[in-house]
Amino acid sequence: MLQTESTAWVCRVPVATVWTAPEKARAVDAEGIAEHPNLNNWLRTMSREDKQDLVDSNRIQTQLLYGEPVLIEEVVNGWAKIMALWQPCQKDERGYPGWVPSSQLKEVENLTELGYARVTHHKAQLWTENFKPLKVVSFNTMLPVKEIADFIRLQTPDGDAFIMANTVEIVSAYNQSPKGNGLDIANLGAEFLDLPYLWAGMSSYGYDCSGFTYNLMKANGVIISRDAVDQVLEGIEIDLHAQNTWHIGDLLFFAYEEGRGKLHHVGVYYGNGLMLHSPTPGKSVEIIELAGTKHATELCAVRRFVDEEA
Incomplete structure (x- = not known):
């Protein structure tokens, strides 16, 4: 299953979940790893505890969308070890790594002339x-x-x-969408209000916090890393203590131990002291006021990725 120069391996299902390892898949995940996965059924059959276990047991890494290209490193017992080429990360300079059922991939002709x-x-x-x-x-x-x-x-x-x-x-290319401004990013994100959180989610069936910010930026012409721990190193640093300098569309990052510990969350500044984010299993995309929440004490960085606020 190795690529040639004239072909590429791509995701052949609407959404493919990328697993940490093949053995991480559980019986409840059968609908998600099938040759023709049904994401709605998979999400519906999982309990809240099952969804939280995706986080706690580090079962899944990210997701692929239909037609998204991958680099295949090896195939073992019906699973392909891949790198998601359009999802930058520090784990592998070639793309985001993980495992996908090989039945969810297909080789196609390279075609990019018309974008x-x-x-x-x-x-x-x-x-x-x-x-x-x-x-x-x-x-x-x-x-x-x-x-x-x-x-x-x-x-x-x-x-x-x-x-x-x-x-x-x-x-013209996967990373060449027209560049939006901060308000475009915030307005687009608000269209997903009430969409349930999904750990490692990268589709409109459910996002995790950094999958949400990655996709909002991508839709507005900015390619950032897939994970919050990498996103926080990108863009332009903004003074986190000077809220009056923050722009709508800036990304807000949060860490345990009142901002001094491990980074664990990212959201979009919505203006007027508000944040738009995909919070945690059991919750949905929402807009919250930062003041008086744990986020206010855990804020560790503000980064800007577009010059214009509106």
Whole structure:
């Protein structure tokens, strides 16, 4: 399953979960690791304790979206050790590492001449060439463009497919979306209010805190690292003690031991002392007032990734 120069291995399912190791998958995760995973069923069958165990037992690392390219290092007993090439991190300079069922990957022809279509809606329907429903794909899914019209013809792991033009934007490369401002980032994030938290989540079925910030930035033309511990080292440092200098769209970082310990959370500054974030298992994307919360005492850094606030 090694790539050639003319082909690439990509995710062939709407959302593939990347596991720390194959043995980390549990019986309750059967719907998530199947050849045709059903994310809704997987999330529905997990109890709150099961979802918390994803965190406590370090079971999953990140997720891949349909068509997202990976580098395959090895395949063992139906599992592929991969690097997610579009997800920067310090764990591996090639991309985010982990394990995916090999049945959820497929080799496709490299095609980038007309750029990519990036899904701008929470979910979008893909259609076959006979205009039958093919797959529902997540926000920020990016697929190579073959022809542009009212329906965009795309290259997908399932062959040519169509998507409505008003559900996507055309970009020249995966990291070349038009640059938004801070207000664009905050407004986009607010569209996901009440979306349940999912540890390692990278899709509009559920985000973790840094998956949320990564995807908001990516949609606004800024590629940052996948994890908060890496994101905090990027961008421009802003004085965390001078809230009047913070811009809407800045990222706020939090650490245990009143900001001096291990970094554990990231959110988006929403202005007026408010934060937009995906908090923890059992909760959903929300806007909170920082004052009077543990976050106010745990704030350890403020970083800016776009120059303009609005």
